Amino acid sequence: MLRNYIKIAWRNILRYKTNSVLNILGLAIGLVSVMLIALYIQNELSYDTQFDQAERIYRVNMKGKMGDNSFYAGYTPPPAGDALVDQFPEIESATRIYQPDNTKLAYEDAANPKVFNESEILAVDPNFLEVLSYPLQKGDPTTCLQEPNSIVITPQIAQKYFGDINPLGKTLAYGDGKKSLQVTGVFEDLTQYPASVKFDALMPVANFNDVTYFNWSWVWLNMATYVKLTPQASTHPASLTRLQSRFPEMLKVQAAPAFERIGQPFEEFLEKGNYWKLYLQPLSDIHLYSQGITSSITEQHDVKSLYILGIIALFIVILACVNFMNLSTVQSVKRSKEIGIRKVLGSQRKQLIKQFMTEVLCYTFFATILAFIMILLILPVFNGLTGKDLHIQAFFDGNLILLIVGIIVFTILLAGIYPAFFLTSFNPIRALKGKAAKTTKSSFIRNGLVVFQFFIAITLIICTLVVFSQLQYTQQKDLGFGKDRVLVINNAESLGSSALSFKKELIALAGVDEASSSSGMLTRGEFGDFYTPKPTADEPNITTDISLSSYLVDDAFIETLGLEVKVGRGFDKRFKDSLSVILNETAAAQIGWKNPIGKQIRYPGGNMEYYTVVGVLKDFNLESLHTPIQPFALFAEESQSYDTRTSFISLKISGEHTERLINQVQDLWKSYSENTPFEYSFLDEDLAYAYQEDQRLASLFTVFTILAIFVACLGLFGLIAFTAQQRTKEIGVRKVLGASISSIVKLLAINFLKLVVLALILSVPVAWFAMDNWLQDFAYRIDIPIWAFLAAGALALAIALLTVSFQAIKVAIANPVKSLRTD
Known part of the structure; x- marks a missing residue:
C-alpha cells in the first residue's frame, strides 16, 4: 500500500508542477534557515564543553x-x-x-x-x-x-x-x-x-x-x-x-x-x-x-542573540509550513473531484489521509535534499556573516542530527495535518459539483494563515530597521572626540628613548597635522586604579575614594584627538605637569567638587603623590556605546604615575594621499625600529570593530527577514491563485459587462491588502517590545523610531501588492470566453 501511495504522490507532484516547485522551494528555504541557525547555536553552546571534567x-x-x-x-x-x-x-x-x-x-x-x-x-x-x-x-x-x-x-x-x-x-x-x-x-x-x-x-x-x-x-x-x-x-x-x-x-x-x-x-x-x-x-x-x-582574554557573546536567532528559525519554518498549507488548499479546487470520485468508489477517509501525508513526506524529502544542496553553496557566505568556521559535517553530530530529524518530522506534521484533514473532509456530492472548497471556515483559516505570515515578516522588517538605526546612531553620535582621519601606530613602546625624535620627524611629514603619544588608546583598554581626593578648607567632607581609568599622554594628545577642555587647560610644555592631572566631567561630578581646578587627588598605588587638577575635559566615550561614560583622567607622560606596558602614537592626518603617507610613515618606522613590524589602524575602524557583533546580528536579521518575506509571498501568491480560480466565472462575467482590468485587480487585491494591514497592527506591539528589550544593552540608545513601523508597513504592503497584482493581472487579461466555459 505504501508503494502505491508513493507512486500516486509522485504523479501528483509531476502533474501540478508549479504548485510542487513552490511547495518544495518554500519548505527548503524554511529548512535551510532553521538548519543554519541550529548549526550556529550548536557551535555557540558547545564552547568549553570539550575539556576534561569541564563541569x-x-x-x-x-x-x-x-x-x-x-x-x-x-x-x-x-x-x-x-x-x-x-x-x-x-x-x-x-x-x-x-x-x-x-x-x-x-x-x-x-x-x-x-x-x-x-x-x-x-x-x-x-x-x-x-x-x-x-x-x-x-x-x-x-x-x-x-x-x-x-x-x-x-x-x-x-x-x-x-x-x-x-x-x-x-x-x-x-x-x-x-x-x-x-x-x-x-x-x-x-x-x-x-x-x-x-x-x-x-x-x-x-x-x-x-x-x-x-x-x-x-x-x-x-x-x-x-x-x-x-x-x-x-x-x-x-x-x-x-x-x-x-x-x-x-x-x-x-x-x-x-x-x-x-x-x-x-x-x-x-x-x-x-x-x-x-x-x-x-x-x-x-x-x-x-x-x-x-575580560579581554575570553571570547564573550550575548546569549540573547541565540534566543533571537532561535525564534527567527522557528518562525521561518512555521512560515514555510503555513505556505505549504495555503498552497495545498489552492490545490483543493483542482483535486476536489478526484477526492469525490475516490470516496464514491469506496476509499475511506483514513486511506486518503495516509495518501496526503505521504505526499507531504515526499515534498519534505525533496525539500530536505534541496536544503542540503543550498547549505553547501551558501555556508561559506554564512560563515562570513557570523565570523565562524562551520562545516556541514557538524550536522552528523549526535545531538544536531536528532534536532534536524525532529525539525523535519515537525515540518511534515505541521505542514501536512491540516491539508490532509481539510481535503479529505469534502462531501463527495459537493466535491463532484466543484463546490467542496467554498466554505467560510476554510476561508477564515486561509486568511488567518496569511495574517500570521505577514505578522512574522513585518515584525522582522521592523526589528531589522531598528537594529540598523541603532548602528547608524553609534556611527554618527558625537563621541566627544574626533575619530576621523586619526592614524594609530601600535607598539610604540619598542621605540624607547627614540619616541620623541620619531614624533618630531612624523610631524614634519606633509599630510600630518598633529602627532601625539599615549599609554592607551580608545577601545584598546586603559589603566584603572582608585584615588583619594584631598579635603580642602572649602570642601572638607569630600574624602570618597574614586576609581579612575586613565592614560599617560603628551601635551599634544588632547588636540590630536579633538578633545574639548571645558574648564582649565591641557598639558603644556611651559608648565611642569609631572604632578598634574586632567579629569573628565564625570570624574569631577562624582567627587563632588564645585570647582575642581587646583584640587588634588592622591594615588595610593605609586609613591603616595598628590596630583593637582589643571583641567576638566568634556565627557567622551572610551569604549562602545554599550558602556556608559566612566570617571577618567589624563596624567602627563613625565609623571610616570604607573608603569605602562604599551604605547601608541596617534597622527591627525589631512586625508589627502593617505596611502603615500602611510608608506612614508612605515619607512620612517623601519629606520627607528627595524626589528619590530610596523602595525597601524584608523581610529574610526577600531570603533567600528567594537560593534562587530551588533553588525553581524543586523546582517543575519536582514538575510532571514528577506527569506521570511519571500516565503510569505509564496503563500500569498498561492492564495490569490486560489481566489482567482474560485472567481473565474465571476471575473469573466464582469469583463463581458465592461469591467476594466484595474477594477478587477482592485477587486482581487483589496481583501489581501486588508489582511496585511491587520498583520501590521498585530506586529507593532510585538516588535516594539522585542527591540526595546534589545536596546537595553546599550548605555546610549535611540528611541524606537515611528518611521520604522511606517516603513515596514509600506514595504510589506508594496511587496504584497506586487505579489497579488502579478496573479490578478494575469487573470484579468485572460479571455472571458474561456472563463465562462470553465466547469
Missing part, C-alpha cells in the same frame, strides 16, 4: 565597588589562585592566565629570518594544560610549560615560522629583549575547538617580572584565574554556595596587608560602603553569560 572548572571573577563605581571583572589579583587552593580543600587546583602586551616573535634563522607581531599570545602557569585540557599533537601537557624558556604553539604558528620542518626543539625569540623560547609542544588545530580562551601560543608566566612583582598585591587585577573543584563541591549547588560564602573572611585576612601597603586600610575601605569580592563562574557559562563582566 568542575570555574573562573574566579572579581566584584568590586569604589566610591560610586562598581564593576565585574573576569580578572583577579595574582595571589588569588594560590590563596584559594591553600584555604579551601574544596578547590583542588588553580591556574592563571596573563595577557602580555609585547607580542613580537622572531625566528632568527640565518637563511630566512622571520619577525611578526602576534596578537594572541598568552602567559600561563605551568599546570594550565592540566586544568584546561587543550589537545596537543606534539609534546607532553604535564611538562611542556614547566621551564620558563618554553613555548607551545598552534599548527598555524608552526607553519608560519618553520614551514614543514618539525618545530619541536626550535627556538623563537620573544619581545624586544629577544628572550629565547624553545618550542616544547604543538597543539591540535584549535580553530575547530570552540573555547572562550583563544590563543596562538602559550608561554610560562614566570617570564614576566610585573606578575612576579605584584604577587603581593590584591588590587592589581590583571590575571585570569581558573580553579578546579573537587567532585563533591562541584556536583552539589549547596556546597558551592557554602564555599563562596567563606570567601569574604579569607579576603579580609589575605587582602588587608596589600590595602595597608597602599595607604588604604581594608576595614576602612569596607566601612566607606566599598566592597572587594571573589565569586565563581562555571566554565560553561563564560562564553554566553558574561554580560557586564570585563
